[in-house]
Amino acid sequence: MDRSCLAVILAAGDSTRMKSSMSKVLHPIAGRPMIAHVMAAVASTGVRNAALVVGRDADAVAKAGSVEGVSVETVLQTERRGTGHAVLMAKDAIARGYDDVIVTYGDVPLVQSASFAAARRKLAEGADVVVIGFHTDKPTGYGRLLVKDGELTAIREERDATDEERKVIWSNSGLMAINGRKAVSLLEKISNNNAKGEYYLTDLVEIARAEGGKVVAVDAPENEVAGCNNRAELAFLEKLWQERRRHELMVSGVTMIAPETVFLSYDTEIGQDALIEPNVVFGPGVKVEGGVVIHSFSHLEGARVASGATVGPYARLRPGADLAASSKVGNFCEVKNAKIGEGAKVNHLTYIGDASVGSETNIGAGTITCNYDGVNKHHTEIGASAFIGSNSSLVAPVSIGDGAYVASGSVITENVPANALALGRARQEVKPERAKVIRERALALKAAKKAAK
Ligand code: UD1
Ligand code: CA
Numbered sequence: 232m233d234r235s236c237l238a239v240i241l242a243a244g245d246s247t248r249m250k251s252s253m254s255k256v257l258h259p260i261a262g263r264p265m266i267a268h269v270m271a272a273v274a275s276t277g278v279r280n281a282a283l284v285v286g287r288d289a290d291a292v293a294k295a296g297s298v299e300g301v302s303v304e305t306v307l308q309t310e311r312r313g314t315g316h317a318v319l320m321a322k323d324a325i326a327r328g329y330d331d332v333i334v335t336y337g338d339v340p341l342v343q344s345a346s347f348a349a350a351r352r353k354l355a356e357g358a359d360v361v362v363i364g365f366h367t368d369k370p371t372g373y374g375r376l377l378v379k380d381g382e383l384t385a386i387r388e389e390r391d392a393t394d395e396e397r398k399v400i401w402s403n404s405g406l407m408a409i410n411g412r413k414a415v416s417l418l419e420k421i422s423n424n425n426a427k428g429e430y431y432l433t434d435l436v437e438i439a440r441a442e443g444g445k446v447v448a449v450d451a452p453e454n455e456v457a458g459c460n461n462r463a464e465l466a467f468l469e470k471l472w473q474e475r476r477r478h479e480l481m482v483s484g485v486t487m488i489a490p491e492t493v494f495l496s497y498d499t500e501i502g503q504d505a506l507i508e509p510n511v512v513f514g515p516g517v518k519v520e521g522g523v524v525i526h527s528f529s530h531l532e533g534a535r536v537a538s539g540a541t542v543g544p545y546a547r548l549r550p551g552a553d554l555a556a557s558s559k560v561g562n563f564c565e566v567k568n569a570k571i572g573e574g575a576k577v578n579h580l581t582y583i584g585d586a587s588v589g590s591e592t593n594i595g596a597g598t599i600t601c602n603y604d605g606v607n608k609h610h611t612e613i614g615a616s617a618f619i620g621s622n623s624s625l626v627a628p629v630s631i632g633d634g635a636y637v638a639s640g641s642v643i644t645e646n647v648p649a650n651a652l653a654l655g656r657a658r659q660e661v662k663p664e665r666a667k668v669i670r671e672r673a674l675a676l677k678a679a680k681k682a683a684k
Contacts, residue, residue: 232348234330234355236280237411238273238347239321240296242266242337244288245310247460252254254288255294256337258465262515267461268340268472276344278333292337313429315421316404322415325634326413328330329411330354334432336343336405338459341471346451348410358437359413359444363388363406365453374403374433376448383448384440386433390426404456405431413444429683465643484521502538511543516550534566537573569600572615584608586625589615597622614649623655 246255256266263490266283272401273281281303285292293305318325318334325332331354333347350361362383364376374386375396378465386403389395392615393470409417420438421430439446442627458464477490487493499513502521512523516530519525520577523536526543533550536542539557542600546560554560560573561578569583572590577583579596585608587602598619600611609627613619618637632649641655 232343234351235351235411236276236278236333236351237324237327237329238276238278238301239312239318239325239332240266240273240281240283240337241317241336242269242292242296243284243311243317243320244338245287245311249459249465250462252293253577254286255459255465256292257566258459258464260340260469260497262498263477264295265340265468266292266296267298267338269299269335269337269342270292270296270303272344272347273335274298274301274335276347280324280329280348282306282318282324282414283315284291286311289306296337313423313427314407314432315418315430315434317420318432319430322418325411325414325418328640332409332411334405334407334409336458339405339476341457342406342434342451342458343455346406346449346455347408347450349449353370353447353449354408354410357445358408358447359410360439360446361408361419362436362446362448363404363408363451363456364401364448365404365451365456366400367402367453368400369507370400374405376401376403378448383436383446385437388425388431398568404451405432405458406451406456407432407435409435410444413439417442417444420478424679451461456683458637464629479658488655505619508544517548551562585627586611586613588613589617591615592617592619594619595623595639599624601626 232265242358244257248676249255252486255263260268279301283305284294284358285305287306288306297303304324308317308320331351346363347392350363353361372389374388375392376383377385377387380524399489417435417438421434423430425431428573434585436446437593457468458590459468474649476495478555479488480501486506489509493507495511496515499517501519505519505523507525510527512530516533517531519536520538522539524541529543529546531548534552536554537556540554541559545562547565549567552566553570555573557574559576559578560566564577567584569586571577571588574590575588575592581598584600585602592613592615602625609669611627612630614633616632616633616637619637622640623637624642626644629646631647634650636652637645638654643653643655647653
């Protein structure tokens with residue numbers, strides 16, 4: 232669209248019903264603040280200029296609301312005097328003269344660019360005010376869209392509505408698009424003559440009509456314009472977000488056996504033909520390539536898993552875990568800030584942290600990289616095609632060369648050259664018949680105790 236556009240985002244609310252020490256727009260959905268979701272939607276609409284109206288936690292909200300590709304100016308609303316008043320806080324920005332002004336709320340985080348685009352098309356066709364409405368069987372609390380002879384005549388707030396008007400199910404999402412050339416003069420005509428004594432943005436409908444302007448409503452899916460006032464609604468939005476993103480991934484070629492048990496982050500990437508088993512959690516920053524299998528009960532965060540690799544069940548990949556193609560990290564293994572080479576195997580009960588494991592190397596069960604000395608972290612370097620015997624402790628900093636062997640149960644404190652065998656354990660002693668002697672002594676003791684009773 233070659234029309235210029237300013238987005239005004241209202242995020243000054245007090246969030247009273249969230250009962251929280253921070254503004255509700257800072258509460259995360261899929262691991263990132265609600266306000267960041269809204270700004271991403273604004274950016275994806277192609278809007279380049281935005282005015283973010285902030286109040287509580289202004290600095291934190293402004294920071295969370297910054298988004299690439301959009302020049303965001305923050306304006307402070309010091310008193311909560313209503314949505315109409317809040318939009319006018321951005322008067323200087325609006326007065327610069329845009330073709331379109333869109334208004335959206337910081338607590339409506341699932342909105343998609345298509346709804347804004349539909350509203351802006353109506354402006355381009357000559358409307359002065361476009362309201363984004365939705366149909367719901369639970370309209371309580373929302374403003375109702377009142378229609379006469381097929382035209383939107385007013386939005387009535389719940390508390391100002393008659394019983395008859397309250398029966399209307401077509402509701403106001405709060406999102407709106409306004410003719411940018413008329414916006415300031417329309418907004419300045421809003422008064423606070425209503426049940427709440429607030430300046431209602433919704434009055435624009437009647438104001439524009441009184442001036443002979445054209446007002447229309449467009450419909451959006453209910454799930455896209457759901458708002459958040461309390462923690463129960465926050466959990467509901469999270470659920471909606473998860474469902475939407477899982478669906479997108481499945482449609483793009485990812486298999487999920489029980490999608491409702493897989494939890495994604497806002498930035499989770501999963502390639503085609505990956506298989507995600509039930510009960511897997513993705514924290515932020517995870518990139519999974521195609522053909523990967525993530526077995527059940529695995530938790531991944533800040534990790535990359537290259538094509539054909541296998542993870543879990545019960546694996547934990549922490550930030551900096553980088554699994555090369557066809558590698559394996561199996562049950563009860565934790566990998567942090569470590570590269571696992573192509574085809575390498577870390578299969579059982581192991582901790583690999585601050586390390587690099589070469590291709591085709593096998594890490595035996597129970598291996599631990601002792602990376603922390605209580606003060607600093609140190610690196611462990613393991614070459615290619617090496618073999619680390621079970622229950623070994625590799626005390627960093629230390630390196631194990633290509634093709635080297637570490638005997639089971641070793642505590643390795645010195646570097647092991649390529650192709651060497653390292654044994655770092657007590658030599659085994661065998662005492663013939665000794666077990667029998669011990670057993671007989673124990674049995675005699677037991678018999679003596681019984682006789683004494
Ligand atoms: C508003 C709409 C209602 C709509 C509903 C959708 C009005 C008068 N009513 O009601 O028709 O159905 O949203 O959720 O617009 N805000 C400010 N400053 C203020 C007041 C509000 O920044 O002075 C912000 C809030 O932080 C919030 C948004 O504006 O993000 C909406 O305000 P809220 O008080 O929640 O409006 P509702 O009563 O829900
Ligand atoms: Ca609200």
